Amino acid sequence: MEFLTIDLFKAMLRQALNEIKKREDEFSQLDAVIGDGDHGTAIVTALSAAVKAAEKGTEFKTMLNDMGFDVMLETSGSTSTLLGAFFLGMSDCVSGIALDVVGIKTMFAGGLANVAKQTQARVGDKTMMDALIPAVEAMQVSTSADVKELFKAAAAAARQGAAQTINMKANYGRARNYGERSIGYADSGASSWCCMINAFAECIIK
Amino acid sequence: MKTKFINEPENVTPELLEGYVLCYPDKVKLGAENIIVRANPKDESKVAIVTLGGSGHEPALSGFVGEGMLDCSVVGDVFAAPGAQRLFQALQLMKREAGILLVVLNHSGDVMSANMACQLAERAGIKVKQLVTHDDISAGIGAPADDRRGLAGCIPLYKVIGAAAEEGKSLDELIEIGERFNKHIATLAVATGKCTHPQNNALISDLPPGIMEIGMGQHGEGGGGQKTLVSADDTAVEMVDLLCRQLQPKSGDKMMLIINGTGATTQMEHNIIFRKAYKELEARGMKVVAGRIQEILTVQEQAGFQMIMAILDDDHIDYLNNRKADAPYWTTIGK
Numbered sequence: 009m010e011f012l013t014i015d016l017f018k019a020m021l022r023q024a025l026n027e028i029k030k031r032e033d034e035f036s037q038l039d040a041v042i043g044d045g046d047h048g049t050a051i052v053t054a055l056s057a058a059v060k061a062a063e064k065g066t067e068f069k070t071m072l073n074d075m076g077f078d079v080m081l082e083t084s085g086s087t088s089t090l091l092g093a094f095f096l097g098m099s100d101c102v103s104g105i106a107l108d109v110v111g112i113k114t115m116f117a118g119g120l121a122n123v124a125k126q127t128q129a130r131v132g133d134k135t136m137m138d139a140l141i142p143a144v145e146a147m148q149v150s151t152s153a154d155v156k157e158l159f160k161a162a163a164a165a166a167r168q169g170a171a172q173t174i175n176m177k178a179n180y181g182r183a184r185n186y187g188e189r190s191i192g193y194a195d196s197g198a199s200s201w202c203c204m205i206n207a208f209a210e211c212i213i214k
Numbered sequence: 215m216k217t218k219f220i221n222e223p224e225n226v227t228p229e230l231l232e233g234y235v236l237c238y239p240d241k242v243k244l245g246a247e248n249i250i251v252r253a254n255p256k257d258e259s260k261v262a263i264v265t266l267g268g269s270g271h272e273p274a275l276s277g278f279v280g281e282g283m284l285d286c287s288v289v290g291d292v293f294a295a296p297g298a299q300r301l302f303q304a305l306q307l308m309k310r311e312a313g314i315l316l317v318v319l320n321h322s323g324d325v326m327s328a329n330m331a332c333q334l335a336e337r338a339g340i341k342v343k344q345l346v347t348h349d350d351i352s353a354g355i356g357a358p359a360d361d362r363r364g365l366a367g368c369i370p371l372y373k374v375i376g377a378a379a380e381e382g383k384s385l386d387e388l389i390e391i392g393e394r395f396n397k398h399i400a401t402l403a404v405a406t407g408k409c410t411h412p413q414n415n416a417l418i419s420d421l422p423p424g425i426m427e428i429g430m431g432q433h434g435e436g437g438g439g440q441k442t443l444v445s446a447d448d449t450a451v452e453m454v455d456l457l458c459r460q461l462q463p464k465s466g467d468k469m470m471l472i473i474n475g476t477g478a479t480t481q482m483e484h485n486i487i488f489r490k491a492y493k494e495l496e497a498r499g500m501k502v503v504a505g506r507i508q509e510i511l512t513v514q515e516q517a518g519f520q521m522i523m524a525i526l527d528d529d530h531i532d533y534l535n536n537r538k539a540d541a542p543y544w545t546t547i548g549k
Contacts (some may be wrong), residue, residue, distance in 0.1 A: 073337070080330045081299045089298070089326045096333060126329055128360070 009155040011106040018062050024207040025055045038196035047196040050087035057082040072099035097122025109158050113147050120144040134176040136197030142169035143205045163209035170202035223413035227269040238542040241280045248289040249304050250276040261379045262308040265317040268293045273543040274511035280541025283376035295323030298330035305335045313341035313385035319364025320348040345392045349401040351460045352429030365401040366474040366511035366520045377537035398525040400460040402453050404428045405518035450490035457523045465499030470524040475509040478517035504534045
């Protein structure tokens with residue numbers, strides 16, 4: 009596949025929302041180990057706002073900007089800050105109605121860069137960054153010109169990154185106070201972001 | 215068991231704000247739900263000062279909306295940051311060519327909402343810059359600013375930059391004045407006893423009788439070590455010493471000293487503490503030129519206080535002492 013069209017991207021977002029909804033309770037339970045126990049609800053609400061905003065989109069830049077605005081305005085909390093920042097950052101680095109692999113790499117790198125401005129967490133801190141950073145990096149080093157291969161690589165890296173959070177000690181945010189108690193459980197944010205990126209790939213490959 | 219005079223827990227914030235604006239209609243009003251603004255707004259050619267934070271800390275932060283201080287306070291639920299939506303709504307209300315200075319206390323929820331709202335505001339053509347306060351020194355002397363929480367030191371900052379904004383200083387000038395004030399201010403809290411969350415009665419701090427904790431956070435989070443409760447003079451001297459280790463004032467420096475009661479400690483005790491802290495500073499060769507003893511930022515029925523100290527430049531002294539402020543909880547006649 010040479011291009012990611014806007015319609016396909018919308019389908020990927022819808023699939024991500026469906027997959028995340030199926031695992032909403034699991035994400036909340038993971039969050040309850042060291043947090044408020046609301047992450048499942050928070051990510052479903054935030055991504056729902058994004059999917060709704062995307063429906064009327066006709067080109068990437070405005071659509072992603074509208075998605076970022078609606079995520080941030082319709083929901084609150086750290087989940088929506090990060091997801092909203094991701095879409096706004098993507099919007100800054102994209103144009104047109106279809107993207108080749110270079111365009112997709114640039115768009116995802118822009119999303120990650122803006123998320124990185126909102127949180128100090130990096131790989132190893134047991135946060136959503138453990139899924140997002142490896143996924144975006146895997147895209148950047150991919151040499152394939154096939155859009156499917158790009159998302160396949162991102163999904164594999166996200167799954168590996170999220171799995172690694174099981175053995176990590178929470179090191180950032182409120183969860184830090186619970187330290188050792190967090191070991192043995194995957195991070196809720198890494199799990200939900202991994203689920204999203206994985207759903208992107210599944211949607212495109214099927 | 216109920217311990218507080220409230221109605222439905224979820225109505226605590228709107229009801230306390232309603233009571234507040236009903237009492238001071240000549241000074242403050244509700245600009246929108248959970249947004250307090252001045253009853254007589256200042257000229258739009260001047261920079262607006264906006265802040266945000268959870269309720270439960272009354273009179274902070276909304277008590278300082280008024281001439282010469284804040285233009286707008288955006289209120290979250292008890293101890294919770296307001297969402298970005300509410301803050302973005304306030305930034306739209308305050309939009310002006312001169313710009314908006316958003317004062318953010320360094321707490322993760324507040325910082326996140328502020329970053330989110332500012333991102334949206336920039337995209338919507340609203341000129342806004344942030345000034346983050348991090349006066350708490352309980353993370354350790356010389357700890358990086360990011361690790362230090364914003365405590366009641368934001369309130370004298372509102373006075374300083376509020377007066378400067380009233381004078382017509384530009385957004386960039388206000389940032390410079392404010393950052394210079396931030397650099398030379400430090401706050402340390404001491405707590406004793408227990409304190410409960412008003413909405414769910416959860417104990418947010420619970421120290422055994424006869425014990426105090428220096429370095430307590432704004433929501434009862436522990437910080438420093440627990441130790442035996444000692445006399446007012448000994449407590450004051452220990453806290454002055456820690457604050458001076460952070461600020462490194464020199465003999466002859468002009469200082470601000472504020473004792474902020476956090477809820478259940480008496481004015482009597484605050485006065486006794488202030489007396490010793492003042493004398494201790496003078497004994498070290500510093501001159502206290504601006505003082506205040508008042509509950510400016512409380513933590514429910516938390517016993518204890520915050521000691522706020524700053525080394526002042528001449529313009530800061532002028533803004534603090536000589537310029538008019540007329541907010542419900544801070545009045546300066548001015549010269």
